[in-house]
Amino acid sequence: MAQAIRIHEHGGPEVLRLEAVTVGDPGPGELRLRQTAIGLNFIDVYQRIGLYPTTLPSGLGREAAGVVEAVGPRVEGFAPGDRVAYVLATSGAYSDVRLLPAERVLKLPDTVSDRDAATSLLKGLTAHALLRRTYKVRKGDWIVVHAAAGGVGMILVQWARHLGARVIGVVGSEQKAGQVRELGAEHVLVGAEDLAARVRALTRGKGVAAVYDSVGKDTFMPSLDCLQPLGVMVTFGNASGPVPAIAPLELARRGSLFLTRPILFDYIKKTADLRKAAAELFAVLGSGIVKVHIGQTYRLADIAAAHADLEARRTTGSTVILP
Ligand code: NDP
Numbered sequence: 001m002a003q004a005i006r007i008h009e010h011g012g013p014e015v016l017r018l019e020a021v022t023v024g025d026p027g028p029g030e031l032r033l034r035q036t037a038i039g040l041n042f043i044d045v046y047q048r049i050g051l052y053p054t055t056l057p058s059g060l061g062r063e064a065a066g067v068v069e070a071v072g073p074r075v076e077g078f079a080p081g082d083r084v085a086y087v088l089a090t091s092g093a094y095s096d097v098r099l100l101p102a103e104r105v106l107k108l109p110d111t112v113s114d115r116d117a118a119t120s121l122l123k124g125l126t127a128h129a130l131l132r133r134t135y136k137v138r139k140g141d142w143i144v145v146h147a148a149a150g151g152v153g154m155i156l157v158q159w160a161r162h163l164g165a166r167v168i169g170v171v172g173s174e175q176k177a178g179q180v181r182e183l184g185a186e187h188v189l190v191g192a193e194d195l196a197a198r199v200r201a202l203t204r205g206k207g208v209a210a211v212y213d214s215v216g217k218d219t220f221m222p223s224l225d226c227l228q229p230l231g232v233m234v235t236f237g238n239a240s241g242p243v244p245a246i247a248p249l250e251l252a253r254r255g256s257l258f259l260t261r262p263i264l265f266d267y268i269k270k271t272a273d274l275r276k277a278a279a280e281l282f283a284v285l286g287s288g289i290v291k292v293h294i295g296q297t298y299r300l301a302d303i304a305a306a307h308a309d310l311e312a313r314r315t316t317g318s319t320v321i322l323p
Helices: 042-049 114-134 151-162 174-182 195-202 220-224 248-252 271-286 300-311
Strands: 002-007 017-021 030-039 063-071 083-087 097-101 142-145 166-171 187-190 208-213 227-235 258-260 294-299 318-322
Touching (some): 002 097, 002 300, 030 083, 114 151, 114 318, 166 174, 174 187, 187 195, 208 220, 220 227, 300 318
Parallel strands (some): 142 208, 166 187, 227 258
Antiparallel strands (some): 002 017, 030 097, 063 083
16 A cells, blocks of 8 residues: 555645555556655645645645556656656655556656755756746846745855856854855845845845845835846745735836746646756756755654744755655
């Protein structure tokens, strides 16, 4: 019997239940995967608490890596034993064995471990979308990265530095600040108090070209005040709660700012876009330009503790769940 984490109601980490599930043979276009490592993401928390709409009961989890166990009819290019990883817009990664659409599965190069792939695909493809497409950072650009010691944050900082950006990271503690400095951030601010004034001082009054803000409600308005004219406000998460509505004139009076609320899955909807972005991600992981920092490891049965730690800001870098 296979095992999966499921929720039957929205609520705290206690609603996460480990259940026995039946996984059959793969159908046309499907693979059966024996998972070796699963990624934990803040989006899993939003889904658990009901911030993002979910039909109940539901599985949870969007990314994992493992070994192909069986290949369904009309699947080309995969064989049992292949090492693979995936990120999906639908849930169900919190499990030991599962079926997957082969079209969305990525073969892993030898240079990328299962654990690194499982904990960096969703986060790394998000970083790719934000830095390469949402606002294309250029050499010498100042940028602000919130939650810079988090899973997405650590990848963003390293990749942005590689692209030549000058990074101001924002974190919640001195210990996290040290880690982000080591990744190449030029400045790291502990806490977001007086954010705009501190960012203006660091950039000689100029402001930054883009703010990557995943904290949401608590930091949105101060983040807007950090931008230079025509700067780009990228609000891409709600760790402190969703951002309330704002009037377009708020953007005008700060210098004709651009505002966007990107979602990774819109950027990788086309399989060709997924494969192209993943190839770029695997290249920077394989060459060591971006290193995955796995700060915590939990067993699948202890998923409630993993959620509690992520929500309480006790984690750094990525978190791996072992089935
Ligand atoms: P993180 O590892 O970054 O964890 C969240 C971090 O946010 C915390 O460690 C904490 O860092 C910071 N934070 C600040 N305020 C709060 C608060 N009130 N409650 C909790 N955390 C807070 O998570 P992920 O890497 O999984 O995700 C990072 C963000 O990116 C999330 O907001 C997520 O929703 C978003 N995201 C968006 C995607 C998209 O497509 N739009 C895709 C992937 C992720 P500190 O203590 O240093 O402040």
